[in-house]
Amino acid sequence: xxxxxxxxxxxxxxxxxxxxxxxxxxxxxxxxxxxxxxxxxxxxxxxxxxxxxxxxxxxxxxxxxxxxxxxxxxxxxxxxxxxxxxxxxxxxxxxxxxxxxxxxxxxxxxxxxxxxxxxxxxxxxxxxxxxxxxxxxxxxxxxxxxxxxxxxxxxxxxxxxxxxxxxxxxxxxxxxxxxxxxxxxxxxxxxxxxxxxxxxxxxxxxxxxxxxxxxxxxxxxxxxxxxxxxxxx
Amino acid sequence: xxxxxxxxxxxxxxxxxxxxxxxxxxxxxxxxxxxxxxxxxxxxxxxxxxxxxxxxxxxxxxxxxxxxxxxxxxxxxxxxxxxxxxxxxxxxxxxxxxxxxxxxxxxxxxxxxxxxxxxxxxxxxxxxxxxxxxxxxxxxxxxxxxxxxxxxxxxxxxxxxxxxxxxxxxxxxxxxxxxxxxxxxxxxxxxxxxxxxxxxxxxxxxxxxxxxxxxxxxxxxxxxxxxxxxxxxxxxxxxxxx
Numbered sequence: 001x002x003x004x005x006x007x008x009x010x011x012x013x014x015x016x017x018x019x020x021x022x023x024x025x026x027x028x029x030x031x032x033x034x035x036x037x038x039x040x041x042x043x044x045x046x047x048x049x050x051x052x053x054x055x056x057x058x059x060x061x062x063x064x065x066x067x068x069x070x071x072x073x074x075x076x077x078x079x080x081x082x083x084x085x086x087x088x089x090x091x092x093x094x095x096x097x098x099x100x101x102x103x104x105x106x107x108x109x110x111x112x113x114x115x116x117x118x119x120x121x122x123x124x125x126x127x128x129x130x131x132x133x134x135x136x137x138x139x140x141x142x143x144x145x146x147x148x149x150x151x152x153x154x155x156x157x158x159x160x161x162x163x164x165x166x167x168x169x170x171x172x173x174x175x176x177x178x179x180x181x182x183x184x185x186x187x188x189x190x191x192x193x194x195x196x197x198x199x200x201x202x203x204x205x206x207x208x209x210x211x212x213x214x215x216x217x218x219x220x221x222x223x224x225x226x227x228x229x230x231x232x233x
Numbered sequence: 234x235x236x237x238x239x240x241x242x243x244x245x246x247x248x249x250x251x252x253x254x255x256x257x258x259x260x261x262x263x264x265x266x267x268x269x270x271x272x273x274x275x276x277x278x279x280x281x282x283x284x285x286x287x288x289x290x291x292x293x294x295x296x297x298x299x300x301x302x303x304x305x306x307x308x309x310x311x312x313x314x315x316x317x318x319x320x321x322x323x324x325x326x327x328x329x330x331x332x333x334x335x336x337x338x339x340x341x342x343x344x345x346x347x348x349x350x351x352x353x354x355x356x357x358x359x360x361x362x363x364x365x366x367x368x369x370x371x372x373x374x375x376x377x378x379x380x381x382x383x384x385x386x387x388x389x390x391x392x393x394x395x396x397x398x399x400x401x402x403x404x405x406x407x408x409x410x411x412x413x414x415x416x417x418x419x420x421x422x423x424x425x426x427x428x429x430x431x432x433x434x435x436x437x438x439x440x441x442x443x444x445x446x447x448x449x450x451x452x453x454x455x456x457x458x459x460x461x462x463x464x465x466x467x468x469x470x471x472x473x474x475x
Binding site (some may be wrong): 138 | 287312315316333386
């Protein structure tokens with residue numbers, strides 16, 4: 001009990017003094033996850049909207065697949081990305097394995113289905129309301145998709161926040177493709193796992209507290225966004 | 234000086250049918266709409282009025298029959314018509330941006346859009362709401378904005394699907410005023426209603442629809458003075474049964 005209390009005290013100290021090692025890990029985590037979510041937004045939002053609007057053979061199967069992929073196990077994603085990026089893999093020439101870029105790629109694979117599946121639902125609901133009006137105004141599919149993504153921006157922001165939550169909290173994928181290399185690919189979750197196994201609870205707890213704070217921040221932001229949407233903006 | 238585009242009218246519906254759920258909802262409708270007089274499609278709930286309007290506007294494809302734009306500019310019929318729905322659909326942006334959006338879709342250059350947006354808002358009495366989120370407006374104001382948005386595109390034909398069905402008398406009066414102004418500016422009005430008083434106020438021509446069929450058509454004056462069918466007479470008397 002005393003050890004735990006001491007660990008908490010030390011961890012608060014690390015946070016309050018902005019410990020260099022801790023700050024470095026937090027910034028890298030944010031950089032990796034934000035880049036992954038950004039890339040997932042660029043691909044996932046139009047993909048989800050296209051599946052919602054366009055009628056093509058197998059559309060339902062694609063929608064089901066996107067929803068199913070929301071629950072991809074991070075370690076499996078890590079393994080697949082590892083195989084792709086490893087020296088013998090098809091993308092081995094890029095030399096990305098054990099770099100932050102590989103971690104971004106793995107999180108991108110994890111987050112894109114979440115963003116796309118949630119975007120599909122949001123856009124489909126909006127399309128039910130807007131279809132006749134947009135068609136009457138003369139909007140083609142491309143214009144309609146752009147309009148629906150803009151008009152659904154608050155709900156879609158929630159989808160992106162959900163994606164960010166998933167990316168920042170996962171450990172399996174980034175551990176496998178990043179290798180948890182100090183000062184290179186160490187992020188909050190991999191550092192927590194390592195420091196806990198080493199018995200250095202203070203740093204692990206400090207990072208854990210920041211991770212929880214981030215999670216609360218993300219959920220708080222989701223509430224604010226929802227309120228904004230309800231206010232009719 | 235701007236040159237008025239060639240007309241897309243007349244519009245001819247030839248034996249138009251529409252089926253859904255194994256039922257024939259619009260049954261062999263043949264009609265012609267010429268430029269000029271306001272045509273009101275009148276009938277009880279479930280008569281097929283809204284479906285007919287959507288078929289004419291091209292939002293639905295007929296199961297059988299033809300919808301033909303026969304004017305010299307028929308090729309561009311889509312660009313020269315607009316529709317306002319019973320429940321206004323406002324984009325999640327300001328009132329002015331809603332009108333600007335419609336103009337952008339019609340390919341109106343940026344420089345010309347601003348004055349047209351301002352003019353449309355002014356015509357609808359909404360200039361003070363230009364920057365207000367459209368969805369924050371009352372339903373009556375939203376419907377006026379929907380009319381302003383349609384009007385801004387300078388349609389040759391404006392389809393109106395029971396535009397006052399969910400409005401109070403004051404808002405209805407305002408909307409009818411705008412419809413009248415659009416008509417006087419030269420736009421052909423094709424409007425559905427089940428409201429007899431409104432039809433008497435607005436109609437030049439009447440198409441009376443029941444159970445998906447055209448029962449009677451003619452000038453409003455003749456229709457209300459001496460309906461030719463028992464169904465029309467019963468509807469005017471308020472005794473038409475389903």
